[in-house]
Amino acid sequence: MHALELITRKRDGGRLSDEEIAWAIATYTKGGIPEYQMAALLMAIVWQGLDAGERSAWTDAMLHSGDVLDLSSVDRPKVDKHSTGGVGDKISLSLAPLVAACGVAVPMISGRGLAHTGGTLDKLESIPGFRVGLEPDEIPPLLEENGVVMAAASKTLVPADQKLYALRDATGTVPAIGLITSSIMSKKLAEDLDGLVLDVKVGNGANMADPRAMRELARTMVQVGADHDTPVKALVTEMSQPLGAEVGNANEVAESIAVLRGDGPSDVTELTIALGAEMLLLAGMATDEGSAREQLTAAIGDGTGLEVMERMIEAQDGDPGVVSDPTRLPTAPGTEVLTAQDDGVVTECHARRIGVSAIRLGAGRETKKDRIDPGVGITVHAKVGDRVERGDTLATVHWRDESRLAECLAELEQAWVIGESATPPPLIHERIG
Amino acid sequence: MHALELITRKRDGGRLSDEEIAWAIATYTKGGIPEYQMAALLMAIVWQGLDAGERSAWTDAMLHSGDVLDLSSVDRPKVDKHSTGGVGDKISLSLAPLVAACGVAVPMISGRGLAHTGGTLDKLESIPGFRVGLEPDEIPPLLEENGVVMAAASKTLVPADQKLYALRDATGTVPAIGLITSSIMSKKLAEDLDGLVLDVKVGNGANMADPRAMRELARTMVQVGADHDTPVKALVTEMSQPLGAEVGNANEVAESIAVLRGDGPSDVTELTIALGAEMLLLAGMATDEGSAREQLTAAIGDGTGLEVMERMIEAQDGDPGVVSDPTRLPTAPGTEVLTAQDDGVVTECHARRIGVSAIRLGAGRETKKDRIDPGVGITVHAKVGDRVERGDTLATVHWRDESRLAECLAELEQAWVIGESATPPPLIHERIG
Numbered sequence: 126m127h128a129l130e131l132i133t134r135k136r137d138g139g140r141l142s143d144e145e146i147a148w149a150i151a152t153y154t155k156g157g158i159p160e161y162q163m164a165a166l167l168m169a170i171v172w173q174g175l176d177a178g179e180r181s182a183w184t185d186a187m188l189h190s191g192d193v194l195d196l197s198s199v200d201r202p203k204v205d206k207h208s209t210g211g212v213g214d215k216i217s218l219s220l221a222p223l224v225a226a227c228g229v230a231v232p233m234i235s236g237r238g239l240a241h242t243g244g245t246l247d248k249l250e251s252i253p254g255f256r257v258g259l260e261p262d263e264i265p266p267l268l269e270e271n272g273v274v275m276a277a278a279s280k281t282l283v284p285a286d287q288k289l290y291a292l293r294d295a296t297g298t299v300p301a302i303g304l305i306t307s308s309i310m311s312k313k314l315a316e317d318l319d320g321l322v323l324d325v326k327v328g329n330g331a332n333m334a335d336p337r338a339m340r341e342l343a344r345t346m347v348q349v350g351a352d353h354d355t356p357v358k359a360l361v362t363e364m365s366q367p368l369g370a371e372v373g374n375a376n377e378v379a380e381s382i383a384v385l386r387g388d389g390p391s392d393v394t395e396l397t398i399a400l401g402a403e404m405l406l407l408a409g410m411a412t413d414e415g416s417a418r419e420q421l422t423a424a425i426g427d428g429t430g431l432e433v434m435e436r437m438i439e440a441q442d443g444d445p446g447v448v449s450d451p452t453r454l455p456t457a458p459g460t461e462v463l464t465a466q467d468d469g470v471v472t473e474c475h476a477r478r479i480g481v482s483a484i485r486l487g488a489g490r491e492t493k494k495d496r497i498d499p500g501v502g503i504t505v506h507a508k509v510g511d512r513v514e515r516g517d518t519l520a521t522v523h524w525r526d527e528s529r530l531a532e533c534l535a536e537l538e539q540a541w542v543i544g545e546s547a548t549p550p551p552l553i554h555e556r557i558g
Numbered sequence: 559m560h561a562l563e564l565i566t567r568k569r570d571g572g573r574l575s576d577e578e579i580a581w582a583i584a585t586y587t588k589g590g591i592p593e594y595q596m597a598a599l600l601m602a603i604v605w606q607g608l609d610a611g612e613r614s615a616w617t618d619a620m621l622h623s624g625d626v627l628d629l630s631s632v633d634r635p636k637v638d639k640h641s642t643g644g645v646g647d648k649i650s651l652s653l654a655p656l657v658a659a660c661g662v663a664v665p666m667i668s669g670r671g672l673a674h675t676g677g678t679l680d681k682l683e684s685i686p687g688f689r690v691g692l693e694p695d696e697i698p699p700l701l702e703e704n705g706v707v708m709a710a711a712s713k714t715l716v717p718a719d720q721k722l723y724a725l726r727d728a729t730g731t732v733p734a735i736g737l738i739t740s741s742i743m744s745k746k747l748a749e750d751l752d753g754l755v756l757d758v759k760v761g762n763g764a765n766m767a768d769p770r771a772m773r774e775l776a777r778t779m780v781q782v783g784a785d786h787d788t789p790v791k792a793l794v795t796e797m798s799q800p801l802g803a804e805v806g807n808a809n810e811v812a813e814s815i816a817v818l819r820g821d822g823p824s825d826v827t828e829l830t831i832a833l834g835a836e837m838l839l840l841a842g843m844a845t846d847e848g849s850a851r852e853q854l855t856a857a858i859g860d861g862t863g864l865e866v867m868e869r870m871i872e873a874q875d876g877d878p879g880v881v882s883d884p885t886r887l888p889t890a891p892g893t894e895v896l897t898a899q900d901d902g903v904v905t906e907c908h909a910r911r912i913g914v915s916a917i918r919l920g921a922g923r924e925t926k927k928d929r930i931d932p933g934v935g936i937t938v939h940a941k942v943g944d945r946v947e948r949g950d951t952l953a954t955v956h957w958r959d960e961s962r963l964a965e966c967l968a969e970l971e972q973a974w975v976i977g978e979s980a981t982p983p984p985l986i987h988e989r990i991g
Contacts, residue, residue: 165729
């Protein structure tokens, strides 16, 4: 087989066979196809797309490019959740322990912040001592013990994706439904799951601006899961304003602890329970949504969710004391408030702008080499539909560096629009799969 | 400037500014943009195209990536011809000396065979001793002396094209009008010309199968020439059957000598005169086509064209004796004939298949490392519209290696179709510019 032949066929709108895709991914991963030929093939795929069969074959080839977790020793049903990414999206932090408290095993391999969105690994690392770099053989016993592991992908897990993702990032070939689908699904299928729940974000804070593209992505991921005998459910959820009040790292961990203590913001709590219910249904731990929600609510009420979070943090070398005393989490020395310039109702609380503001502050990376400041962040006080008066606080900025604060505020000031009236958008738009 | 920004803008259908194109070509040529980013940009250009302004800027950036010939010391007007490539297209070999004999300077920088088409440099090298690798400073005195130079591009002439062409060849990014235009035009504009004539081939033996794309290419090249104050005329000419009777290398040189002796095939002679007339008009050596054709016909009749060819070969260290005695050119030891299986009229004499047959025989390269056998080739005896009887010779194959002969014949047998009736296609379809 020749890479050039595959490139020209895809360029001209043709399709690649399962064997060709398997050959291309395997050969590229071991260095047998140069980066420039793969770059041309990826751009041809952004242009011409991958059909359903090609998407499944591409996912399969990626999945088999390295090791796959073997969780056969774990007795519980194994279900995970993946979010396409948003601003203030700390759901994983409360969801994984809560679902584990209900008897499911959650082997959650997470990612870092990307563009204007935060990443679960970065948030976890704001817990003093917390270790995300687990070896594959550490995962089954931790899952047996606590029902939950939250970790980074090891170098041997889907190495094709690690190599391809870096290339896509550098060549403008990220926004292709087929490539996004196979990147996400290959990593999740490598977790040896019995089921997967997807949180597909739509709105200005989502990773692709076009909501139709995000819905198509939800459908293609459900289909690829079905092709690999792994049931997948997707919730299409709102991401035009941040989830909850906190955007950053340590402050998002604190908000997640609050959710498990029963006093979290209503949207974060509701989305945790909605996604958790899907996970319990997939795990066979509940037969209907009502009983699933009851189990989750009970695990908040009786503190078992919080206990599992505490045990997980301890098992991964973090300071478990943060759960009972969140003031042990890192903070930033300065605070600055942004106030409303008019009386009225918040008609926009722009997720993307707030996400970018947090990155400017140091809560995310502008370049790969940047270090994250875990204590800085933004607290959002007024969301869409809230009535405000001139001078009311819209946001509190927790900052360390004055020039970064200035950059943050320049962006943050544009995030709010005050108008006559507005209704809060629905949290969950659609259920797919 | 960032390469990624240019890639994503072009991918999304936007345009690149003159400054951005200049930066990208200059930076890529000196190694500052990695091959994989350029590959992605090239595929985005195949997809989204380059508009007229971008094509001119791209050509300009390529032109200034290295040295440009300085022919100010040459008194005569400087005009060149470029063909998009075909089968049996040996026109340059008779045309350049003939036009030089009429007083024009022809600084012809030529190429090698590509895909199924032959290359002028490969044909010239079948003349014993002929040297195509001239240094830039050798060119002006030779032009002064004989009015014609036929040589390869030096490494310092349009180095961006040499690097980009290799990348395009390996990444399936050759067929983009804007990239073809700028590749051809940058090299020709680097010759310091007063005018350029293009022979744009259409038909199965041309480099792009779609005749509309070839016509668009002709128009874009004329436009880029105008943007650079270099008048360009294009003839759109037939390439569904080979030009003349000979396809190969030494045999094509012999056929070109015959044209200058006045007994060449009518199509090769006619196209030589038609293109030559355009060159004389651009050079200001004639005021109308009729007088231009008369000058060219006279230069064939009185042998001055042949004399210039002889002097050019001698000046470039070749054996000038081949002109008066073409049997001094290399030959192949074996001959094999292909005969008609039916009575009738030739309705197809498939240029591309005959071109591929010649490559199989060793007259061209299957891979870049292959060496050309200058003596092998194919003589075509029956062309479209010719009446044949069963057993008549359609072609003679001049061969050296038995297994190569078999490969050649397997392809060659499919080149002819014998039917009821057919009219020879017109040689020249359109004049553009």
